[in-house]
Amino acid sequence: MGNYREILTKQRAFYESGTTKTLEFRLESLKRLREALASNEQKLTDALKKDLNKSAFETYSSEIGIVLQEIRFIIQNLKKWTKPKRVKTAFTHTGSKGVIYSDPYGVALIIGPWNYPIQLILSPLIGAIAGGNCAVIKPSELTPETSRVLSEMISDCYPAEYITVVQGDADITKELLYENFDYLFFTGSVPVGKIVMEAAAKHLTPVTLELGGKSPGVVHEDADLKLAAKRIAWGKFMNAGQTCVAPDYLYVHKSIKQAFLEQVIKETQALYGAEPIENEQYTHIVNQKHFNRLKGYLKEGQLVYGGKNRGEVLVIEPTILEKVTFDDTVMQEEIFGPILPILEYTDINEVIKGVKQNPNPLALYLFTENKQIENKIIGSLSFGGGCINDTIFHIVTPYLPFGGVGTSGMGTYHGKSSFDTFTHQKSLLKQTTKFDNPFRYPNAKKGMDIIKKIMR
Numbered sequence: 001m002g003n004y005r006e007i008l009t010k011q012r013a014f015y016e017s018g019t020t021k022t023l024e025f026r027l028e029s030l031k032r033l034r035e036a037l038a039s040n041e042q043k044l045t046d047a048l049k050k051d052l053n054k055s056a057f058e059t060y061s062s063e064i065g066i067v068l069q070e071i072r073f074i075i076q077n078l079k080k081w082t083k084p085k086r087v088k089t090a091f092t093h094t095g096s097k098g099v100i101y102s103d104p105y106g107v108a109l110i111i112g113p114w115n116y117p118i119q120l121i122l123s124p125l126i127g128a129i130a131g132g133n134c135a136v137i138k139p140s141e142l143t144p145e146t147s148r149v150l151s152e153m154i155s156d157c158y159p160a161e162y163i164t165v166v167q168g169d170a171d172i173t174k175e176l177l178y179e180n181f182d183y184l185f186f187t188g189s190v191p192v193g194k195i196v197m198e199a200a201a202k203h204l205t206p207v208t209l210e211l212g213g214k215s216p217g218v219v220h221e222d223a224d225l226k227l228a229a230k231r232i233a234w235g236k237f238m239n240a241g242q243t244c245v246a247p248d249y250l251y252v253h254k255s256i257k258q259a260f261l262e263q264v265i266k267e268t269q270a271l272y273g274a275e276p277i278e279n280e281q282y283t284h285i286v287n288q289k290h291f292n293r294l295k296g297y298l299k300e301g302q303l304v305y306g307g308k309n310r311g312e313v314l315v316i317e318p319t320i321l322e323k324v325t326f327d328d329t330v331m332q333e334e335i336f337g338p339i340l341p342i343l344e345y346t347d348i349n350e351v352i353k354g355v356k357q358n359p360n361p362l363a364l365y366l367f368t369e370n371k372q373i374e375n376k377i378i379g380s381l382s383f384g385g386g387c388i389n390d391t392i393f394h395i396v397t398p399y400l401p402f403g404g405v406g407t408s409g410m411g412t413y414h415g416k417s418s419f420d421t422f423t424h425q426k427s428l429l430k431q432t433t434k435f436d437n438p439f440r441y442p443n444a445k446k447g448m449d450i451i452k453k454i455m456r
């Protein structure tokens, strides 16, 4: 028997009591989370400062605020979403009614990464609650302070038979994955995503995988250079580049490359000053292993800007490289740090060919005023989602489903798609007993002729 069977058994019993399924309980649970976030805001901010040197501004704008916005949106819409939906029935089904019920799955396991340790645990949890499920949460061991505060907050908020946190590393996660959950929601790296999917396959458990990869940015010759540079610097160096949807590398049109470089350096300095290493607002690298990995990339290509780093505090300043190729490791691995390689192009087909050398990106950002270029990129490349003339902002709206494709993940969440992810569409046909259409039966007179007329 697995070590976590007891938690699962208790949660399943609670789920079977039907408590979590009522609209009132779901709304009450969401409101409780909102209150808990308000009362723990300072503790969470302090914890993230210790774990990642994340500033109060970033903690609110990219973690707590996003979660609060998601709760508000879901509370506003949940009643409508939970109602069974009447749908049309086909001519062959005359007399019957079609209804779709959004049924909870039962007990969900939510596994999170370290880079946005509040948002990437609580946003899926909101979906699980909205869907009427119980949940076990496994936050990352690499942000221990935040995981500890989250665990205390959740246990103050909810009984363990409804929602509980299990803290621990890869071994603990493997033990959890051994159990037969009703849904797995994983955010993290591609290799661990494969482990999660393999574990899910053993029980045929449905999964959502929110993974990573190399997300390109493309700056076309007609782009608004100042805005492109500002929005790219913001999206890349926020959280020191440790963002799954950060622009990983850029393709910049040759004719504007020099002007863009000057502008992006200016905008980066405007955001973090001339000495970002000393800037209290600038996030640090999560651990020594990632710091060493990122330092290795600094030897590749040609350094255009930045590159200074301090091992004692694990900080690397915003850095720009050029003259890199797809043979360099920095262009083969997901960077996940404040290093921005820039490639140049003259024909948009080079961009399409280059992006296709890597697996499907999680995000893609195109800066252009040209509708044809926009259509060409959208029509030619497969990626999870993205923006035209911006970075990252597509994940902040609850109206757009967020997720990857291919190796960047499967399934989506945020807003309505979180509710859809954590519910099964149970389709029901309610047949009439007032009459019985004879043509479905093999002994009907001229049945075949009539069926051929109707079913074509």
Ligand code: NAD
Residues within 6 Å of the ligand: 111, 112, 113, 114, 115, 116, 120, 138, 139, 140, 141, 168, 169, 170, 171, 173, 174, 187, 188, 189, 190, 192, 193, 195, 209, 210, 211, 212, 213, 243, 244, 334, 336, 362, 404, 408, 409
């Ligand atoms: P990770 O895959 O190393 O860890 C994620 C979780 O899996 C953690 O809770 C960890 O304890 C657990 N884990 C680690 N190794 C395991 C193993 N061998 N078996 C079972 N469980 C294991 O990812 P990370 O380093 O925390 O996060 C960075 C990665 O996550 C990047 O690739 C990034 O792109 C991706 N990411 C994706 C999204 C998204 O929304 N798509 C968001 C953030 C991060």
